[in-house]
Amino acid sequence: MFEKQHLTLGEFIIANQDAFQYTSGELSRLLNGIRLAAKVVNHEVNKAGLVDIIGAAGDTNIQGENQQKLDVLANEKFIQTLKNREIVCGIASEEEDDFISINSFDENHQNKYIVLIDPLDGSSNIDVNVSVGTIFSIYRRVTPVGTPVTLEDFLQPGKNQIAAGYIIYGTSTMLVYTTGNGVNGFTLNPALGTFYLSHPDMQYPETGKIYSVNEGNYIHFPQGVKDYIKYCQMEEGDRPYTSRYIGSLVSDFHRNMIKGGIYMYPKSSVAENGKLRLLYECNPMAFLAEQAGGKASDGFGPIMEIVPQELHERVPFFCGSKKMVEKVEEFIQS
Numbered sequence: 001m002f003e004k005q006h007l008t009l010g011e012f013i014i015a016n017q018d019a020f021q022y023t024s025g026e027l028s029r030l031l032n033g034i035r036l037a038a039k040v041v042n043h044e045v046n047k048a049g050l051v052d053i054i055g056a057a058g059d060t061n062i063q064g065e066n067q068q069k070l071d072v073l074a075n076e077k078f079i080q081t082l083k084n085r086e087i088v089c090g091i092a093s094e095e096e097d098d099f100i101s102i103n104s105f106d107e108n109h110q111n112k113y114i115v116l117i118d119p120l121d122g123s124s125n126i127d128v129n130v131s132v133g134t135i136f137s138i139y140r141r142v143t144p145v146g147t148p149v150t151l152e153d154f155l156q157p158g159k160n161q162i163a164a165g166y167i168i169y170g171t172s173t174m175l176v177y178t179t180g181n182g183v184n185g186f187t188l189n190p191a192l193g194t195f196y197l198s199h200p201d202m203q204y205p206e207t208g209k210i211y212s213v214n215e216g217n218y219i220h221f222p223q224g225v226k227d228y229i230k231y232c233q234m235e236e237g238d239r240p241y242t243s244r245y246i247g248s249l250v251s252d253f254h255r256n257m258i259k260g261g262i263y264m265y266p267k268s269s270v271a272e273n274g275k276l277r278l279l280y281e282c283n284p285m286a287f288l289a290e291q292a293g294g295k296a297s298d299g300f301g302p303i304m305e306i307v308p309q310e311l312h313e314r315v316p317f318f319c320g321s322k323k324m325v326e327k328v329e330e331f332i333q334s
C-alpha cells in the first residue's frame, strides 16, 4: 500500500476502484477526466489576475483570440474533456439551457454515466481574487445504454448519486470528492501538476460555531430563519457564533466542513426557492456533507430525497454540521 502522504489522486482512484460496487473502470476513467479538466481550469483561473496584461473577457488578445469569460471557458473545458474521452453519455451544466447527449444514440457506446456540473461557481468573485469552485455530480443513467439519454436520466433524486465533489481554486487548489465511502481531499502541487491526498477521510464536526448566510437579505427571510440567526447571535452557552460568508458556496462549505458550521441560503419574500440549484449545487454538496457526517436540508427534509422537476430548479439550502442543521430545522418548522 502507498504511504498516505505520497498518495496521488490518480493512484487513489485506482486503489479504490475495487472497493467500488459497480467497478468496470468506467467511473475511474470519468474521475480522471474531471481531474484533468480541473487542472486546465485551475491554470486559467490562476491567470485571471493578469487581466490588465492579457486582456479582459470580451477583449481580443495579442494573438487575435477573443478572451472568454472564465465561467464560459470552464464550461467548455469540462464538457470538451468529458466528450473527447467518451466516458459519459450525457452532461448537464448550470451554464447550458438543456442537457447534452454524447453519442448516446449510438448503440456501440455503452457508457452508463451522466455528469451534472456547475463549472465555475461564484464566478463573480474572480474579479476580486476570491476563491471559486467547480461542483460535479455523477449518476448512472436510468434509461437503457445504447439509447438516447432523456431528461429522466438527469432528474434523479440526489440519493441516487454515484459520486460527487468539488474543486476549490483557492490559496491552494484542492479536489474533494466522495464515491459513497467517505470524503477525501487532494491538494494540487502546482509545480508538478499533481494532486496529493492531503485530507483523508474528512469529517464535519458534529456541531460548530460558524454560521454563513447573506445577512443583507435578513428582512426577506422567513420568521424561523430570522429567529435562528438571532439564536446564533445570542449570548448563551457556546454562543454567540461567528459569522463568516464568502459568497462562494464551495469556499464556505469547505471552511465549514473543516471547522464546523452551517451554510444557509433560505427562501425569501423575493426568491421563493432561494437561489441555489438543486441539481448542480445542492445535491452534490448534500452528498459530500452526509458522507462527512454532516447534514443537508431544505428546512423540512433531506435535500437528497427531493425528486427534481426541472434541470435548473432552485431550492432553499441548509447544510453543515448535523446538530446545527437540526437546530435550524426546528426553528423553521415551529
Ligand code: AHM
Pocket (backbone or CB within 6 Å): 120, 121, 122, 123, 124, 214, 247, 248, 249, 250, 252, 275
Ligand atoms: P452562481 O452559480 O451564479 O455563481 O451563484 C452561486 C453563488 C454561491 O457560490 C454563493 O454561495 C451564492 O451564490 C451567493 O449568493 P448571494 O450573493 O446572493 O449571497
Ligand code: MG
Pocket (backbone or CB within 6 Å): 094, 118, 120, 121, 122, 281
Ligand atoms: Mg453556481
